Amino acid sequence: MIFFFILCLSVFFWVRFGRRQNNSVAFFHPYCDAGGGGERVLWEAISAISEKYPTRQIFIYTGDEASSKEILSRAESRFNIKIENVTFIHLKYRWMVEASTWPSFTLAGQSAGSIFLAFEALLKLNPEIVIDSMGYSFTYPLFWLFGCKVGCYIHYPTISTDMLQKVSKREADFNNSETIANNSVLSSGKLLYYQHFSKIYAFCGNRSSVVMTNSSWTQNHLDQIWARKSAKIFPPCDVSAFTKLEIEQKRIPFQIMSLAQFRPEKNHKLQVEAFKQLYENPNLSSDRSKLSLIMAGGVRNPGDEARVEELQSLISAYGLEKAITIEKNISFERIVELFETSSCGIHTMKDEHFGITCVDFQASGTIAVGHDSAGPKEDIFVDYKGGPTGFLATDAKSFADSMEKILLLPSEKKIKIQENARNSCKRFSSEQFKTDFLYATAKLFK
Known part of the structure; x- marks a missing residue:
């Protein structure tokens, strides 16, 4: 027992002091090679720090197997952001935070796995500052214990008051199966589990000196659970490449697009269901042959790939193979092309x-x-000077109805909405993100 204690103490001091890298900033982002909005935040944050603090050494903890050159090349291709001064720390145990590793008690399993992954990270490099940019909040006490200054940017709370309410009301959802929702005993057990989990989550979150959230929704939920005030910093939206596009000239009539990683919560199935209803709409019978849906997005792992295959099967079952196409891991140039040529966009994630x-x-x-x-x-589809900037829907029918309305809008009304939307989104620039991010994190660099 004494030997074990001495061994643990020796490891602690070795990691705490022997692995310490002074003047360093490390981002804990195990999926840095993914192509989503969270990765845009990562690269813009690194860009901001490298410009403000050029002498700082910047590291990224990642579980991606690709080479540094490949990751940086894809970041530039996807986001039009060129990064040079960064070193990657490759982690072997990323599978510990995969949802597939924990089919039951997923939140607890992934959270425990993140602690193990963070320990692996510290064994390889103990930075002066660590910034979690993926929301692995259970790692904060460990980083804090080993002497790191901790900051975080939360895209989505691990557990929210909405999740607690759904379990309490026994509502089935992607994170609350029908088996549990239909059973009062299982629902009561899960609610108790969630309540205890949220308390531990709050304790861990409060080990971070700087807490940033990306939206009003995330801020409200996180502040309530963590009982503290976070800094709301809208994520960087480098829209410069998009605001230069022709508003109307290159639009392909009846072409619809979506852009989202093929994760379960993005609910691509709802897009297919809504498009099916739109396709069968008698008001569009004369234009049915022109209707098309292009579903583009990032595929990160076998789970995402399996969801793509399920979508392909659903599309085939509906006989819509010629109308719906799926494009995986597309380049920034292709993304720009889709935004310039599509007449309608659809985004179906609930509580995005x-x-x-x-x-x-x-x-x-x-x-x-x-x-x-x-x-x-x-935050986004809000009116601009009293005029709409987009549409909102909840189910397949309302999404189909909204798409029909958009596709059949008179030219004058369409251009007015487009102009309103373009003016409204100026609030979300990369420059504004960098300014707010550097202001919020300044205390970490003192």
Whole structure:
């Protein structure tokens, strides 16, 4: 027992002092090679720090197997951001935070796995400052214990008051199965589990000196659970490439697009269901052959790939193979092309924390419909000078109805909405993000 204690103490001092890298900033972002909005935040944050603090050494903890050159090349291709001064610390145990590793008690399993992954990270490098940019809040006490200054940018709370309410009301959802929702005993057990989990989550979150959130929805939920005030910093939306696009000239009539990683919460199935209803709409019978939906997005792992295959099967079952196409891991150039040529955009995630794609829709002039909740409702598709900047929907029918309305808008009304949307999205620039991010994190660099 004494030997074990001495061993633990020796490891602690070795990591705390022997692995310490002074003048360093490390980002804990195990999926840095993904192509989503969270990765845009990562690269813009690194860009901001490298410009403000050029002598700082910047590291990224990642579980991606690609080479540094490949990751940076894809970051530039996807986001038009060129990064040079960064070193990657590759982690072997990223599978510990994969949802597939924990089919039951997923939140607890992933959170415990993140602690193990953070310990692996510290064994390889103990930075002066660590910034978690993916929301692995259970790692903060460990980083704090080993002497790191801790900051975080939260895209989505690990557990929210909405999740507690759904379990309490026994509502089935992607994170509350029908089996549990239909059973009072299981629901009571899960509610107790969530309540205890939220208390531990709050304790861990408060080990971070700087807390940033990306939207009104995330801020409200996190502040309530953590009982502290976070800094709301809208994520960077480099819309410069989109605001230069022709608003109307290159639009392909009846072409609809979506852009989202193929994660379960993005609810691509709802897009297919809504498009099916739109396709069968008698008001569009004469234009049915022109209707098309392009579903573009990042595929990060086998789970995402499996969801793509399920979508392909659903599309085939509906006989819509010629009307719906899926494009995986596309380049920034292809993204720009889709935004310039599509006549309608669709974004179906419920309680989307922010929704950078919705901002991109606005900037490009692609009139879009998003889910009537969270970021799209509270921060993005809000009126501009009394006029609409987009549409909101909740289910397949309302999404189909909104897409029909967008596709059949008279030219004058369409241009007015496009102009409103483009002017409204100026609030979400990369420059504003960098200014706010550097202001919020300044205390970490003192």
